[in-house]
Structures are given as structure tokens and as C-alpha cells.
Amino acid sequence: MIPIQHRDLEKMAQRHWEAIENYMTGKKVKYNIKYYDKKVKKYFPLLSFKEIVLANPNLIDDLASYWDIFVVKDYADFEPLAETSYKSYLTGGETFYSKDKKGNKIYYGSKNLVEGLGISVCPYCNRNYIKLVEVEREETVNNKLIRIDELDHFYPKGKYPFLALSFYNLIPSCKTCNQTFKKEEIVSVNPYSKIEEFSFGLKIKNSKFYYDKDGFCIDYEKAEEVLDKNFEVFHIKDVYDQHKDQILELIQKQITYPDSYIDELFQKYEGTFFRNKEDVIRHLSNGIMEEENFHLRPLSKLTHDIAKELGLLD
Ligand SMILES: [Zn+2]
Structure with missing residues (x-):
């Protein structure tokens, strides 16, 4: 949420x-x-x-x-x-x-x-x-x-x-x-409330993680503490499991884009397409959003948190 x-x-x-x-x-x-x-x-x-x-x-x-x-x-x-x-x-x-x-x-x-x-x-x-x-x-x-x-x-x-x-x-x-x-259920957190800090994580299961979705899973530990009832009612784990392919893309991008390539792109388009290196990462990673813009794109919170954990974002 x-x-x-x-x-x-x-x-x-x-x-x-x-x-x-x-x-x-x-x-x-x-x-x-x-x-x-x-x-x-x-x-x-x-x-x-x-x-x-x-x-x-x-x-x-x-x-x-x-x-x-x-x-x-x-x-x-x-x-x-x-x-x-x-x-x-x-x-x-x-x-x-x-x-x-x-x-x-x-x-x-x-x-x-x-x-x-x-x-x-x-x-x-x-x-x-x-x-x-x-x-x-x-x-x-x-x-x-x-x-x-x-x-x-x-x-x-x-x-x-x-x-x-x-x-x-x-x-x-x-x-x-x-x-x-x-339906008629009541969940734990109202989106208008101040929501305590929570984040999605990545759990590696085996060595296939960089080419197979079964090699990893989404870690909800930090999110569950505050959003227990929301997760249960909205079946967040079930529906988010359908989107592991996007996380796999992030893992592969983290491996395949060396810093030198990111630097090169930044130098070439600084001031036109990109304000900073994060903009380059966003461009390469299918548009990861900044926190204040999570409400504009689907799965923005998930992809942002995972990209951060992978070291793609600072
Ligand atoms: Zn919804």
C-alpha cells in the first residue's frame, strides 16, 4: 500500500x-x-x-x-x-x-x-x-x-x-x-494516515536467482509489521507473486549494466534527459519512480525497494 x-x-x-x-x-x-x-x-x-x-x-x-x-x-x-x-x-x-x-x-x-x-x-x-x-x-x-x-x-x-x-x-x-x-471488510491502515516506514525485500532461494523466478522470492517481513490486515484482505502476496518477472529484470539489469555504461549515458545526456545518475537508472530500469511519485505508476513501491536493495538506487 x-x-x-x-x-x-x-x-x-x-x-x-x-x-x-x-x-x-x-x-x-x-x-x-x-x-x-x-x-x-x-x-x-x-x-x-x-x-x-x-x-x-x-x-x-x-x-x-x-x-x-x-x-x-x-x-x-x-x-x-x-x-x-x-x-x-x-x-x-x-x-x-x-x-x-x-x-x-x-x-x-x-x-x-x-x-x-x-x-x-x-x-x-x-x-x-x-x-x-x-x-x-x-x-x-x-x-x-x-x-x-x-x-x-x-x-x-x-x-x-x-x-x-x-x-x-x-x-x-x-x-x-x-x-x-x-467488500465489507475493514483493513488496518487508511491510506490517508501516516504510514510507518516499511519496505519490500528480496530473498534469494538458490543459485538460479539471476535467470529464473523460482530462484528468489519477495520478502514481506518489514511490510507485514504495519500492514498485516491490508496484506491479508488484498491478497498482496498472491497478486505480487504474479509480478516477479519485473524483479528478475531488475536483477539482470543490476548484473549487466556496468557503472561505466551508466556514467557514459549520464555524461552524454546530462541536462537534457537526465538530471542525475538516478535518472539514468530509472531510464534503464523501466521507469522506477521516486517515493513522492509512487501514486503514478503500478508496482512503483515494489520496484523502488528492490532496486534500492540491489544497489541500483542510492
Ligand atoms: Zn487496488
């Missing part, structure tokens, strides 16, 4: 809230802010609906634990939020909106969230792309609906409907992670 990082996360959360607020203060809206404030107070006397929507990952954990202890929970209290409103948010219908400087409405939904975060790859598996697609649908006004691949509720909206539109509970993710693996 890779963390969701963005310099303006709080600003984005604020915009998310404003879009909800703009819609839910409309005169004709039945389930408005007042309605949800009342329902929230019933279970969380010290909080407002706004505070639920903007709750950070730690507070969300606490709220979910607190919700768990209620013997009688009326799920219908938040059903409109988890069903109609969420669906509208996901599909980008003309419900939520922010305003530009002239006061014009700018419709807001999951597409804006994913585009704003700048994420291209699922943070849970760092394996599948998350793509924005345009789908033509007859029932929509413009005959065009824009949706993202998937949006996962870290705490499932079926069990925790009050968190259905909470910013830090909405995780852009791939279909496999969301629908095939996670």
Missing part, C-alpha cells in the same frame, strides 16, 4: 464540505444539514455533521469504534446520505457544487476528488490504474456521465452509513481491491 499524499489535502477536504453544504442548504432539500446535525447528535452528542464529514483518519477510527458499541442503531437515519447522496457524488450528478468568483455553480463529485488528488494508481494495491472514463448514458441530462473506476469506503457505508461522505473515508481504488477483495 502507498499513502495518499497531497500538499493541499485540507483545502480539498474543505471544498468537498462546501459542495455538500451548498447542496444541503437548498430550500427544497429534505435531508439537509439540519436533519443530519440532529441525527449526528443522537449518536455523537459533541459533534456536528460538518465535523463528521471532515473527520481525520484517527477520529474516523474512534467514531467507528463508538458506533460499534451502540446496541440499537437506526441505519435509516443516514440512509439517504449513504444511498442517494453518495450515488450522486460518485456519478457526478448535478447535486453538489462549489462556486466560482462570479458565483456560478461548478458541479462537484468523485471525479473532482480523484483529479484533485492526482492519483493514477490504486493506493491499496499500487498495482492497477485508476482511470477516469466517460460513459454515455441515456438517462443523464447531457447524455454523458463521467465516473471513476471505484471509490472505496474505508469504513463500509453499509455498516457505517454516517461516514458515507466523510472525506477521509473515501478512498479512490481499483475494482479488484474494492469489489473483489475488500
Whole structure:
């Protein structure tokens, strides 16, 4: 798993809230802010609906634990939020909106969230792309609906409907992670949380390791300490085992590219293609990414960690 990082996360959360607020203060809206404030107070006397929507990952954990202890929970209290409103948010219908400087409405939904975060790859598996697609649908006004691949509720909206539109509970993710693996499960680490240092490693099994995938395996020891439940739910070991060929390529490149060749390439293209020797390595190794760009390419964390262990990266 890779963390969701963005310099303006709080600003984005604020915009998310404003879009909800703009819609839910409309005169004709039945389930408005007042309605949800009342329902929230019933279970969380010290909080407002706004505070639920903007709750950070730690507070969300606490709220979910607190919700768990209620013997009688009326799920219908938040059903409109988890069903109609969420669906509208996901599909980008003309419900939520922010305003530009002239006061014009700018419709807001999951597409804006994913585009704003700048994420291209699922943070849970760092394996599948998350793509924005345009789908033509007859029932929509413009005959065009824009949706993202998937949006996962870290705490499932079926069990925790009050968190259905909470910013830090909405995780852009791939279909496999969301629908095939996670479903209603809860994993150990929210991608918006600060994730402790972990890395993938390489374990050599026998002397075939430089030409045969069976000669080595991926070492998860350091990763498992913090991501135990994530690894289990998303079947990380099973799916990553399918990608050992990429590690084999790295092993072979480490052996076959002498330093003199890397130096030669660097000298030739310094200042044009390459800023430093790491850029040359990236070029030769099918584009290993820097840590801050893990969210842009599949398996970037795995290939980065292994390349580092092999001494390809400093
Ligand atoms: Zn995924």
C-alpha cells in the first residue's frame, strides 16, 4: 500500500464540505444539514455533521469504534446520505457544487476528488490504474456521465452509513481491491494516515536467482509489521507473486549494466534527459519512480525497494 499524499489535502477536504453544504442548504432539500446535525447528535452528542464529514483518519477510527458499541442503531437515519447522496457524488450528478468568483455553480463529485488528488494508481494495491472514463448514458441530462473506476469506503457505508461522505473515508481504488477483495471488510491502515516506514525485500532461494523466478522470492517481513490486515484482505502476496518477472529484470539489469555504461549515458545526456545518475537508472530500469511519485505508476513501491536493495538506487 502507498499513502495518499497531497500538499493541499485540507483545502480539498474543505471544498468537498462546501459542495455538500451548498447542496444541503437548498430550500427544497429534505435531508439537509439540519436533519443530519440532529441525527449526528443522537449518536455523537459533541459533534456536528460538518465535523463528521471532515473527520481525520484517527477520529474516523474512534467514531467507528463508538458506533460499534451502540446496541440499537437506526441505519435509516443516514440512509439517504449513504444511498442517494453518495450515488450522486460518485456519478457526478448535478447535486453538489462549489462556486466560482462570479458565483456560478461548478458541479462537484468523485471525479473532482480523484483529479484533485492526482492519483493514477490504486493506493491499496499500487498495482492497477485508476482511470477516469466517460460513459454515455441515456438517462443523464447531457447524455454523458463521467465516473471513476471505484471509490472505496474505508469504513463500509453499509455498516457505517454516517461516514458515507466523510472525506477521509473515501478512498479512490481499483475494482479488484474494492469489489473483489475488500467488500465489507475493514483493513488496518487508511491510506490517508501516516504510514510507518516499511519496505519490500528480496530473498534469494538458490543459485538460479539471476535467470529464473523460482530462484528468489519477495520478502514481506518489514511490510507485514504495519500492514498485516491490508496484506491479508488484498491478497498482496498472491497478486505480487504474479509480478516477479519485473524483479528478475531488475536483477539482470543490476548484473549487466556496468557503472561505466551508466556514467557514459549520464555524461552524454546530462541536462537534457537526465538530471542525475538516478535518472539514468530509472531510464534503464523501466521507469522506477521516486517515493513522492509512487501514486503514478503500478508496482512503483515494489520496484523502488528492490532496486534500492540491489544497489541500483542510492
Ligand atoms: Zn487496488
